[in-house]
Amino acid sequence: MRARAWLAVLVVLPCWCAAPALRAQSAGVDLAAAFGARPDVTSLRLSPDGRSVVFLAPIKGQGAAAFTLSLAPGAKAKAVVYLDGKPFRLNGCNWVANDRLVCSIFGLTNDPAAMHGLLPVSRLIAVNADGSNVKQLSTQLNQYSHGNYLLSGGDIVDWLPDQDGAVLMAREYRPDTHSGSHLGSSAEGLGVDLVDTRTLAIKQVIAARPDAFEYLSDGRGTVRIVGTRSQDAAGDDTGILTFSYRLQGSQEWQRLGTYNVADHSGFLPVAIDHDLNLAYGFKQLNGRTALYSLSLDAAPHETLVYARPDVDLRTLVRIGRRNRVVGVAYSTDVPRNEYFQDDLKQMMASLHRALPKQPLLSVVSSSVDESTLLVFAGSDADPGAYYIFDRKSQRLNAFLAVRPQLEGVMLATVRAISYPGPDGVMIPGYLTLPPGSETAHGLPAIVLPHGGPSARDDWGFDWLAQFFAGRGFAVLQPNYRGSSGYGDEWFEQNGFKSWDVAIGDVVAAGRWLVAAGTADPARIGVVGWSYGGYAALQSSVVDAGLFKAIIAIAPVTDLAALKEERRGWTDFTLVSNFVGEGPHMREGSPINHADKFKQPVLIFHGTADRNISLAESTRMAAALKAAGVQSELVTYPDRDHQLEDSEVRADMLRRSDAFLRRAFGMGQQPYQQP
Numbered sequence: 001m002r003a004r005a006w007l008a009v010l011v012v013l014p015c016w017c018a019a020p021a022l023r024a025q026s027a028g029v030d031l032a033a034a035f036g037a038r039p040d041v042t043s044l045r046l047s048p049d050g051r052s053v054v055f056l057a058p059i060k061g062q063g064a065a066a067f068t069l070s071l072a073p074g075a076k077a078k079a080v081v082y083l084d085g086k087p088f089r090l091n092g093c094n095w096v097a098n099d100r101l102v103c104s105i106f107g108l109t110n111d112p113a114a115m116h117g118l119l120p121v122s123r124l125i126a127v128n129a130d131g132s133n134v135k136q137l138s139t140q141l142n143q144y145s146h147g148n149y150l151l152s153g154g155d156i157v158d159w160l161p162d163q164d165g166a167v168l169m170a171r172e173y174r175p176d177t178h179s180g181s182h183l184g185s186s187a188e189g190l191g192v193d194l195v196d197t198r199t200l201a202i203k204q205v206i207a208a209r210p211d212a213f214e215y216l217s218d219g220r221g222t223v224r225i226v227g228t229r230s231q232d233a234a235g236d237d238t239g240i241l242t243f244s245y246r247l248q249g250s251q252e253w254q255r256l257g258t259y260n261v262a263d264h265s266g267f268l269p270v271a272i273d274h275d276l277n278l279a280y281g282f283k284q285l286n287g288r289t290a291l292y293s294l295s296l297d298a299a300p301h302e303t304l305v306y307a308r309p310d311v312d313l314r315t316l317v318r319i320g321r322r323n324r325v326v327g328v329a330y331s332t333d334v335p336r337n338e339y340f341q342d343d344l345k346q347m348m349a350s351l352h353r354a355l356p357k358q359p360l361l362s363v364v365s366s367s368v369d370e371s372t373l374l375v376f377a378g379s380d381a382d383p384g385a386y387y388i389f390d391r392k393s394q395r396l397n398a399f400l401a402v403r404p405q406l407e408g409v410m411l412a413t414v415r416a417i418s419y420p421g422p423d424g425v426m427i428p429g430y431l432t433l434p435p436g437s438e439t440a441h442g443l444p445a446i447v448l449p450h451g452g453p454s455a456r457d458d459w460g461f462d463w464l465a466q467f468f469a470g471r472g473f474a475v476l477q478p479n480y481r482g483s484s485g486y487g488d489e490w491f492e493q494n495g496f497k498s499w500d501v502a503i504g505d506v507v508a509a510g511r512w513l514v515a516a517g518t519a520d521p522a523r524i525g526v527v528g529w530s531y532g533g534y535a536a537l538q539s540s541v542v543d544a545g546l547f548k549a550i551i552a553i554a555p556v557t558d559l560a561a562l563k564e565e566r567r568g569w570t571d572f573t574l575v576s577n578f579v580g581e582g583p584h585m586r587e588g589s590p591i592n593h594a595d596k597f598k599q600p601v602l603i604f605h606g607t608a609d610r611n612i613s614l615a616e617s618t619r620m621a622a623a624l625k626a627a628g629v630q631s632e633l634v635t636y637p638d639r640d641h642q643l644e645d646s647e648v649r650a651d652m653l654r655r656s657d658a659f660l661r662r663a664f665g666m667g668q669q670p671y672q673q674p
Contacts (some may be wrong), residue, residue, distance in 0.1 A: 032657065034405045035467035036649030041400045043092035044386055046374045048161060048321060050367025052129070053374065054080070054093045054101055055400070062645050064090040066103060068129050071388060080131050086638075091122070094156075096197050097165040099129050102137065102156065108608050108640065118610055123153035124169070126197035135200050139171045150174060157192055158217035161321035161368050165198045168223070170215050173208040190215075192223055213241075218274035219322035224296060225269055225279060226253065236573035243269055245296050248277060256300065262577060264488075267294060267302070271316055271325050280305065280316060280325050287488040289313050291328050306338060312485050319344070321368045331485060333416035333428070334459040335360060351375065351389070354396055358382055360460055378402070380414035380432075383461045403463075410435040412469035414459055419512035421481070422504045428486075429478040429509060430457055431518075432469045444664050445474035445519035447509045447547070451530030453495025453502060456485040468527070471657050474518050480505035480535075495531060496559060497580040499538060499588035506535045507542045514546075523664035525549035525599075527656065530612065530641065531556060537590035537601070537620070544598045549663035551656050553604045554612050554641050557620040558591040559584075565613050591616075594623035601631040602659045604652050606639030632659075 038058040045054050051071055056064045062085030067077040081103060083090050088107035096102045103125050108118040124137040138153035150172050158168035170190055191208035192215050195201075206215065206223055214227035225245045230238045239261040244253040256279075259266035269281040278293045283302075290307035294300050306313065306328050317327035317337050327339040339345045351361055358377035364386070365374040371391050378384025383403040389396045401407070412435045418426040437443065446468055450457045457477040465475045479486070482495030482502035492498035510526065513519035526547045528536035533555025539547060556562050559579050566575040579585075586592050601624055605617040614635065621633035634655060636648050643649055661667065 029409055030650075031409070031467055031470050032650045032653035033646075034403075034409060035463045035470070036651075036653050037403070037405050037646045038644060038649075039383070039402050040404055041386065041402060044364055044374055044400070045092075045094045046365040046367055046372060047095045047098050048368045049098050050369075050372030052095075052098070053399075054095065054129075056090055056092065058646065059084070061085050061647075062089055062639070066090055066093045066101070068101075078130070080129060081125075081127055081134070088121075094159070096126065096159065096167055100126060100133075100165050100197060101129060102126050102167065102197060104153070108610065118608055119151060120610060121151055121153070124156070126165075133198065135197060137167075137169060137171075137195055137197060137200075139173060154190075157215050157223060158219065158221055159321055159323075160221055162221075166194060166196050168205060168217055168221060169193055169195050170212075171195075216269060216272050216279070218272045219324060220274045222248075222274075224248075224272050225256065227269075231570070232573060234573070235570065237570045239574050239577075241266075241268070243267075245279070245300075247296070247298065256294070261574065264289065267292060269294065271318070271323065272296070273325060282313065284488070291316075305340075308332075310486075312487060314485070317362075319363050319373075320366050320370050331456070331458050337362070347391070350394075351377075351396070355387075358384065360384070374399075378461055380460055381411040383411075383463075409470070411461075411466055413438070414462075414465075416459060417476075419478075419509060421508045425481075427478055427480060427505050427508065429476055430459060430465075432462075432465050432475040432477075433518075434469050434472050434474070437472075437474075441517040442520045443474040443518060444472060444523035444660070444666065445476070445510075445513050446524070446660070447506060447513070447526045448475050448477045449480060449506045449509075449526070449528045449532040449535040450477065450483070451528070451532045452484065453482045453531045454484045454491075455531075456483040464527075464529075467653050468657075473660070474513065476509050476513055478505055478509040480509075493580070494578060495535075496578065496588060497584060499584060500542070503535055503538045503542050507539050507546060510539075510546050511543075520664075522548065523666070525551065525660055525663065527551040527553075528555070529553040533603075534590065538588065538593075540597050540599070541587075541590070541593050544596045548599050549660050550597075550599055550601045551604075551659065552601070552617075553643075553652070554606065554609055555590075555603065555617060555620070556612055557616040558589045560589070561591075561613065561616055561619075591620055591623055594620070594627040594629060597624060597627065597629045597631075600659070600663050601629060602656065603631070603633045604636070604643070604655075605633065606636045606641065606643055606648075608638050609641045611641040 041055045043056045052068055054068050058064050065082035066080045069077040088105050091104040091106050093101045093103040106122040109121050111119045126135045154169055154171040156167050157170050160166050170192055189208040189210035190212040192206040194203040194205050211228040212226055213229050215223045216225040218224050228242050230240045232238055241259045243256040245256045257267045259268040264284050267281045267283045269279040271280045278295045280293055282289050283292045285307050289312035291305040291313050293303045293305050311330050313328050313330045315329050316325050317329055319326050326344050327337050329337050355377045358379050360378045362376050363373050364376050373389040375387045375389050385401045386399045387396050388399050412432045415431050417431045418428050421427045456479045468475050480502045481492050492501055495502040514521045526536040526539050533552035536550050536552045563576045563579050566572045603617050605614050607614050624631040
């Protein structure tokens with residue numbers, strides 16, 4: 001069986017309160033518990049009439065509950081559904097009518113055939129706002145037989161705001177000769193159904209296609225684009241996506257173009273504008289991702305919509321129940337949105353003036369008529385809050401705080417900086433100094449490289465960086481070469497094939513901190529998660545003496561093992577090509593260099609991590625021990641790559657803080673913010 005690759009994350013908790021006012025921190029705050037706590041609210045969505053909100057709230061462990069809350073004065077949140085995370089969790093909910101929700105659930109289950117270890121499974125359910133009439137919208141094929149176990153629960157293609165409780169849904173079909181259901185037909189693959197979420201009455205809109213992976217609707221209930229994957233003889237994805245489209249009023253598919261996920265060549269459609277009869281999508285321009293439109297008429301023509309000469313565009317900005325495109329998002333030194341409509345530009349400018357200390361503004365959700373908006377606002381030193389904005393009355397009301405645990409805790413400001421890499425190229429990054437220590441020198445410090453490596457750090461609130469800053473450490477987050485967001489040239493060959501360049505930039509960040517006088521050379525360490533954990537470990541290959549302590553969370557330690565972990569999944573070839581072949585496979589694997597470590601090492605890993613196998617950390621810990629390196633491996637049972645458990649994260653932060661203080665000879669100070 002070739003299993004389809006799948007990814008998911010998310011969770012959080014509720015609080016009916018205004019945005020917290022930051023004030024001088026109170027003594028004795030348990031910063032590990034405060035920063036390690038999962039956010040109080042997430043996945044907020046307004047009801048179609050704009051009178052209620054649904055959100056997720058974390059419960060013990062990895063569990064989460066969905067709550068609804070009327071915007072009427074004095075209303076109290078009502079629990080709708082919850083999952084305890086053993087193994088299934090809530091991923092988010094959205095309204096399909098004023099009294100009904102569709103929720104996404106996901107979890108890791110044991111593979112019945114023991115071929116792939118843990119299987120990531122997602123499902124979509126519908127439920128009334130009072131918790132009644134629960135229906136599973138995903139295709140009802142749950143047994144594992146001849147490779148028929150469905151991992152993906154499907155996706156909503158169109159929320160159909162003009163219909164009461166119905167959705168267009170992409171659903172997986174597999175032949176099932178054991179269940180006796182109508183699914184035991186010749187139809188196989190991903191198709192589109194019109195689903196009544198109240199009754200489960202189903203009308204097929206597009207027949208299942210075995211090669212389809214995505215359908216795009218025009219927001220008016222009509223599917224205009226289908227994306228298909230090609231596979232090699234072994235059943236692995238080749239990375240070549242083909243898109244077809246239909247003319248308005250036609251049922252015939254016509255070729256639109258291709259996109260290569262490896263080199264980003266071609267046009268990648270992501271949204272459709274019904275009124276303008278075009279598709280928005282991303283395409284490379286001078287080595288950077290730009291936004292284009294492509295007409296969906298008999299002779300499609302391409303138009304450049306927006307581009308930046310310095311950075312890649314990241315994603316579309318959308319608004320309304322039809323997800324209409326109103327702008328594009330990107331990051332320079334700070335995240336930015338470019339709006340295409342004058343009225344929205346003016347509205348966002350007004351909101352910025354009303355919330356000058358929370359410049360990270362975005363419209364999260366809206367009513368059908370877009371008269372009521374749910375707005376998020378935050379900053380580097382503010383984890384943020386949600387507001388309700390009435391466009392007619394121009395009233396903006398504080399609604400829910402994201403992290404009320406941090407109320408009263410003084411947070412650090414984040415500054416965009418650049419420093420010279422080993423070859424003199426200036427590397428962008430973000431420097432966070434302990435609150436009140438903006439002019440201090442000789443501080444204990446850490447370099448905190450991001451994961452990915454196809455990612456980048458942004459200016460804004462970061463719970464991990466803020467924790468260390470709150471404990472007195474200077475924190476530098478480098479966007480090393482190999483990071484995404486800065487164009488193809490900056491991406492190099494990626495952070496694995498070009499590991500020496502990427503890790504060289506990480507090491508240069510530490511050297512710069514020392515040379516600038518910010519860091520005490522005897523008290524500087526490196527901390528990273530995922531690829532960042534790999535970078536932390538691999539830094540000893542470049543400079544074994546610079547960092548005095550290493551913390552690696554869920555790290556890659558063996559490039560050959562990283563590839564082998566994807567064997568049996570359809571993305572095996574893509575991952576193999578990304579990691580590459582050649583001498584860098586050995587040279588770039590920390591597992592082969594345990595003898596070079598001169599500093600203590602602390603490793604954390606969840607036992608249910610599918611992104612990077614626990615075996616990589618186990619073998620690394622054994623290699624370090626054999627080399628006589630002071631090291632420790634801490635494992636968290638049944639926790640995945642993100643360690644989304646407040647108690648687990650708090651424990652990790654406490655252990656990390658104590659480890660760094662021992663390594664730096666700082667002693668065990670009372671656990672409170674300095």
